[in-house]
Amino acid sequence: GAVVSQHPSWVICKSGTSVKIECRSLDFQATTMFWYRQFPKQSLMLMATSNEGSKATYEQGVEKDKFLINHASLTLSTLTVTSAHPEDSSFYICSESGQAKNIQYFGAGTRLSVL
């Protein structure tokens, strides 16, 4: 099956800095990738859908200027948390739909801690 590589797995940063998270599809050219986040003791919520070569589609309540998504190639999507604040501390995870289209493969996730 498809393999999704997500980096970094853990990042600690100071308030006000920007953090970039990478999601790579290792064996499939993913035209669509998805970004989720999980606050403590809550379930995973879809943030945005990332489409190669076009603008990402954001879910209601997600600030597109704060969470910049770039999907410049078929194997790489990046999520940049700009001017991070402690309330952005969360678990972020990406997925891609895979060749079968009706299956999503998930990265290992990135735990962001903003001090």
Next chain:
Amino acid sequence: KQEVTQIPAALSVPEGENLVLNCSFTDSAIYNLQWFRQDPGKGLTSLLLIQSSQREQTSGRLNASLDKSSGRSTLYIAASQPGDSATYLCAVGFHSGGYQKVTFGTGTKLQVIP
């Protein structure tokens, strides 16, 4: 809007017991349902994937069933072990607005006591 609920929210059982985790979803127009486990501070581990045309999937001590018409899935864990302690999430895949979407359940936190 697809809503996914998992019952119970938490479960504590002695080692060796068989147990059932429940997942219900509001819209039966799904293309798959997936069960994951999540260990504290870690990512997701995929356990079982059931396509909409299937009724169940089995892997080792795990068996997942799907009843689309009633909007329910169960994850059965046989002969539970302390290593099974984790949060179990079900995730429903469906199409919305031309996109694939996945909605996760609220999770069941399982503790298996030695």
